[in-house]
Amino acid sequence: MEHLSASEEIAEEAIRIDVEEDSSEPVSSDDDASSVGSSAPRQYSMMNSYRRPSYVNPGSRSTAIFSSSVPTEHNYLSKRERAAVREEERSLLRDNDLLPPKHPRRGSEGADAAGAAKRLSLSALRKVRSSSDEEAATNTEPSERTALLEGNPDLPYGGLDSPKTINKRWGEGVRDGKIHTTWQREAKHLTKTSAPLILTFLLQYSLPVASIFTVGHIGKVELGAVSLASMTAAITGYAVYQGLATSLDTLCAQAYGSGRPHLVGLQLQRTVYFLWLITIPISLVWAFGPQLLSAIVPDQETAKLAGLYLRILIAGAPGYAAFEAGKRYLQAQGLFSATMYILLICAPLNALMNYLFVWRLQWGFIGAPIAVSITENILPLLLFLYVRFIDGHQCWGGFDRKALSNWTPMMQLALPGLVMVLAEFLAFEILTLSSSWLPGRTPLAAQSILGSITGITFQIPFPISVAASTRIATYIGATLAQPAKTAAKVAMVFAVFVGFFNFALLALLRDSIPRLFTQDEDVIRMVSDLLPLCAAFQLFDALAANCNGILRGLGRQEVGGYVGLFAYYAVGLPISFGTGFGAGWGLYGLWSGPAIALVFVAGIEGWFIWRTSWERAVREAERRNGMG
Known part of the structure; x- marks a missing residue:
């Protein structure tokens, strides 16, 4: 899309001129910006791919919208937008069993709730678990990966909902084809x-x-x-x-x-x-x-x-x-x-x-x-x-x-x-x-x-x-x-x-x-x-x-x-x-x-x-x- 690239160059040149005229002004940073980078490849992140709603309200009709208002190369998100995208990633990871459930589970009550959650989960609606998966689910023996998968059962999402962990799990899930929706x-x-x-x-x-x-x-x-x-x-x-x-x-x-x-x-x-x-x-x-x-x-x-x-x-x-x-x-x-x-x-x-x-x-x-x-x-x-x-x-x-x-x-x-x-x-x-x-x-x-x-x-x-x-x-x-x-x-x-x-x-x-x-x-x-x-x-x-x-x-x-x-x-x-x-x-x-x-x-x-x-x-x- 050459016209998008040209728009980017024009806008960047305008900002460069303004910055040169006001070089004494300190650069602000988003508190969450540092958390974007992780071991997950950049292209896997919804944070870097999120695009704001781009529209013009052209009266009674709209024949076509030629270009997206917000460039796809750069997505400068507010803290509120970052939080919304992070929540969406967390939700998708949870529904695809790549993060523990939001609410902690305890004892038999927790086991019953877990069974109900599995039966009603979106992933259960999407596919029927294989017999090997059922055996793995009923196996209570701890393994070398138990701590990594379950985290702290007393915390929401097992305490694994930090930006760094979400980025890592998200990158792995996309890479392995495990991120699905319904x-x-x-x-x-x-x-x-x-x-x-x-x-x-x-x-x-x-x-x-x-x-x-x-x-x-x-x-x-x-x-x-x-x-x-x-x-x-x-x-x-x-x-x-x-x-x-x-x-x-x-x-x-x-x-x-x-x-x-x-x-x-x-x-x-x-x-x-x-x-x-x-x-x-x-x-x-x-x-x-x-x-x-x-x-x-x-x-x-x-x-x-x-x-x-x-x-x-x-x-x-x-x-x-x-x-x-x-x-x-x-x-x-x-x-x-x-x-x-x-x-x-x-x-x-x-x-x-x-x-x-x-x-x-x-x-x-x-x-x-x-x-x-x-x-x-x-x-x-x-x-x-x-x-x-x-x-x-x-x-x-x-x-x-x-x-x-x-x-x-x-x-x-x-x-x-x-x-x-x-x-x-x-x-x-x-x-x-x-x-x-x-x-x-x-x-x-x-x-x-x-x-x-x-x-x-x-x-x-x-x-x-x-x-x-x-x-x-x-x-x-x-x-x-x-x-x-x-x-x-x-x-x-x-x-x-x-x-x-x-x-x-x-x-x-x-x-x-x-x-x-x-x-x-x-x-x-x-x-x-x-x-x-x-x-x-x-x-x-x-x-x-x-x-x-x-x-x-x-x-x-x-x-x-x-x-x-x-x-x-x-x-x-x-x-x-x-x-x-x-x-x-x-x-x-x-x-x-x-x-x-x-x-x-x-x-x-x-x-x-x-x-x-x-x-x-x-x-x-x-x-x-x-x-x-």
């Missing part, structure tokens, strides 16, 4: 790791949906206008911020690993200043929103309302930019829960403000963008309070004039990220713009609801794919091919289950869901007629998202990128335009393109994964990481 373990892990991600994604996506939900009850013109404005803001503003902020995924990880935590804060300052500078041209585009949209959209009233929405959003742009950069500042320290806690406050507050401003205070349409702008400014404020009073302040060294220099590496990393995210936004958002050219105002209003509904359903399989890709990448890096394959199979089962759940939800509630967004009967009827089509591709949508996650875990994310771009731009969009406008199918034709494209993505990527050699993927990971 579908039960992987299902439990995937549920545990994806649940907070699903909640975070749903909360973040609820911010724009709250406006659509609230304004939709005013009228179909307002409903279409808020959808058109949200699409324009996403392409010309939010996608730009998210794309440019991806540079911090590499820069902050490198800064954190340099041993000078305050350099993470320095990179944050640079990116915030850069994003605020970019806010100037974004604000100009939004300020001339009414004129620009009037030249593109046939319905002038809809265009003017959408332009007014964009003008009000200017007030929230700097806050949104700061929040996008601040999220990555915390993620570099392994603090992923902070965003969820903040959104748990801001998402309900945003919905409440939408209701109060639009209906209780009777501000009408403009109340929605005012609520969004206020929310976007509260987000970075709460993030600052979290860092100041809870966690994350360790990497903040104060404001520094050096943040105004050495911008070149940041921009070199930011521009490819911008192109990546823009490509993802355009694939589906272009449907909104296309629907505005259909006759009447009903199609655009219906498109607003359909886009929101399918966007909400997508916030379930996509976070699952993020959690699965991290799990698979960790196993691959630790040279555990079969556990990685098992994790992928479990993720596919999850995707099928989620796909059928979303299908049933949309199909059964096709007449009820539209009424949550609007009272216009024409819009309700059109949405109700189209929901079966949207329900039909939910399975392929979930499978495509999951396949992308598996490919990222395998280090073959470029396959998902190219397949996605081909399917959406070379297959999906021509079919949409041909059937929607050429054949006169209207909005139904526009949605048929993405539906067929998703079948292509799921089919091609699924076939590629099915033909993949997991052992070869391990060897390729070793070569990429310079460990072979």
